[in-house]
Amino acid sequence: MDAISLLAKKLADLVRKWDDVVVVSHYDADGITSAAILVSALRSIGKDVRFINVKQLYSDQVEEVKDMGSAFIFSDLGIGQISILLDQMRAPFIVLDHHEIPPGREYPYLLHPHLFGIDGSRELSGAGISYIFARALSGRKDLAALAVVGAVGDVQLVDNALVGYNRKILKDAIEAGKVFAYRDLALYGRVSRPLPYMFVYSTNPVLPGLTANESAVYDFLDAAGIPYRDDTGRILSYVDLSAEDKRKLFTELSMYLLSRGWDSQRLQSLLGEVYELTDEDPHSPLRDVREYATLLNACGRHGKPEVGVRVAMGDRGKYYDEALSLLRHHREALRKGVDYVVDNGLVQLDSIQYFHAHDVIPASVVGIVAGMIYSSGIASFKKPIVGMAYEDEEHVKVSARATSRLVSAGVDLSRAMRAAAEQVGGEAGGHKPAAGARIPRGAEDEFLRRLDRVVSAQLGAT
Ligand SMILES: [Mn+2]
Incomplete structure (x- = not known):
């Protein structure tokens, strides 16, 4: 058994003692498959389970969920907000996440790829981590198929194939007879x-x-x-x-x-x-x-x-x-979003390029549109791309993507977005090649200027 499965087993032993469980997961494909994997595994060992998927996990959401049950599993989110969880949660909880761990933060009930030297942005997704836990809990290898869906949904493919630990999960799914893979x-x-x-x-x-x-x-x-x-x-x-x-x-x-x-x-x-x-x-x-x-x-x-x-x-x-x-x-x-950017173009700063779709598209698809614009060849690969759209009356959703070449050259969007967002009273999280933020409306220009400066510094430009 590998080290990550050993830790999963310890967490599973803990969860087995719980009577009822609330699964709190992210709202995207990776978070949805994480929740489906966990709920299925917990039910198959006879647990009473409820689940909720949230767009983000800040103080407001923690207040909303914390009285839903007597014990919690946070999946595909939680480590970025571990301080909030530690402050506000009264019930016991474990965290199954793959997003960047904020500096200086440790939590003993965390299952996370980075603890095992695994890259959480392309080698193991939230659904993958949830699967490793679910397998330890229930022995069900058939759930690996959903973890494959989650990893692909999390854009973890490298050169159009799963890599790293994701391949071990793929192997489980194939052996369980649930998936077949071929080149085409x-x-x-x-x-x-x-x-x-x-x-x-x-x-x-x-x-x-x-x-x-x-x-x-x-x-x-x-x-x-x-x-x-x-x-x-x-x-x-x-x-x-x-x-x-x-x-x-x-x-x-x-x-x-x-x-x-x-x-x-x-x-x-x-x-x-x-x-x-x-x-x-x-x-x-x-x-x-x-x-x-x-x-x-x-x-x-x-x-x-x-x-x-x-x-x-x-x-x-x-x-x-x-x-x-x-x-x-x-x-x-998505079609509306892409058309908007094609019609209006991207604004170029020194080290980033951006578009602001205002209320043309829902804020929740701005990251996907940014990714599509990037891979369509409309945008230059020399700079990260940043997309924005209004989230509600007060907030703007920001989503940024960088190529793996830019990441190799020093770009870390998770840190850059966090640094720029904090300066304008916003919040951010994510990975080096893909990160998101929520900032107050009206702060866009200030935010972009700061983000541009941080990315320039990461690229060593002066
Ligand atoms: Mn994820």
């Missing part, structure tokens, strides 16, 4: 979208000539001789193609994109390890792990994380229907 074209929608629309709606990456150009996509498929309907006229998805047609498609796509300025490295980035869930219907958005994660994110980011938890725990009835409609709403919001 890794465009979004390969399972649930009609083949032509996989190209028309591809924003990660934008495919020059094809994205947003439906007639060009049909011309391309016809010229390449790739079928997109079967003999009965039913429209096909990418996964329906034969191995030979898939190969032919990639060859033709390569030639098409090379002639439009792509290099071979860029082409390789279209390939990746894809993960399918064996229990799901072959054309369900839950079949493909990337699509599953997007569906859960859609639930969380549009105010219904509990719907996502029910779906992740197996509901395929009314909660699943609601999740599908949230997914449509989510895609619409």
Whole structure:
């Protein structure tokens, strides 16, 4: 047994003594799968469990949850706010988190990748940590499949594949017969979208000539001789193609994109390890792990994380229907956000580039939009990207992303955002390559100036 599983076992021994448990988790795909894993494991050993997913965990939220039960598990959040928890919680609690540990903070009932030299931003997610705990508690390896969904939802893929401890979890999921993994074209929608629309709606990456150009996509498929309907006229998805047609498609796509300025490295980035869930219907958005994660994110980011938890725990009835409609709403919001940035452009400071979407998009999708703009090639990779939108009457949500190259060059967005937010009376947390903050309205310019200065310093510019 590895060191992290040993600590998980100790925490599991503690939790086994509790009568009822409240799971408090984050509201994104990683937090939703964390909650589903924990609730499932706790129920299978006979515990009385309730769960709640929150957008953030500050004093107000802790006040709201602290009387919900007699013992608590915080998952995919909690370590960044450990001082608040220690001050305000009366009941016993454990923390299963992977976000940056604030300097000088220790807590004995914490399971966290950094305690074991594991990178919590790409090698192990909140759902992964929750799974390690749940496995120690219940022995259930089938829950690894949800941890794979959580890791992908947390954008932990490196060169389009899971790495580090996430691969050990993937192995559990495969051995439990819940997931199979293979290398293929890794465009979004390969399972649930009609083949032509996989190209028309591809924003990660934008495919020059094809994205947003439906007639060009049909011309391309016809010229390449790739079928997109079967003999009965039913429209096909990418996964329906034969191995030979898939190969032919990639060859033709390569030639098409090379002639439009792509290099071979860029082409390789279209390939990746894809993960399918064996229990799901072959054309369900839950079949493909990337699509599953997007569906859960859609639930969380549009105010219904509990719907996502029910779906992740197996509901395929009314909660699943609601999740599908949230997914449509989510895609619409993302499209609006990307259009807004394309129309209005990014503002350049010395070491950051930013956009402020005001109330055009919900604050909860600003980080996803920033990530899409980054990977679409619209933004420069030389600076971190910062997105902003109004969260409520008083606050602005800020979300920042940096490439791994910038992180290697010294950028630490978690620290930079924290430093800049604290100066203007805001709060922040996250990882080196991706961090979020909440600041008072009206403080944006001051915040951006300070953030720009801190990032410049991290890059060693003077
Ligand atoms: Mn997470």
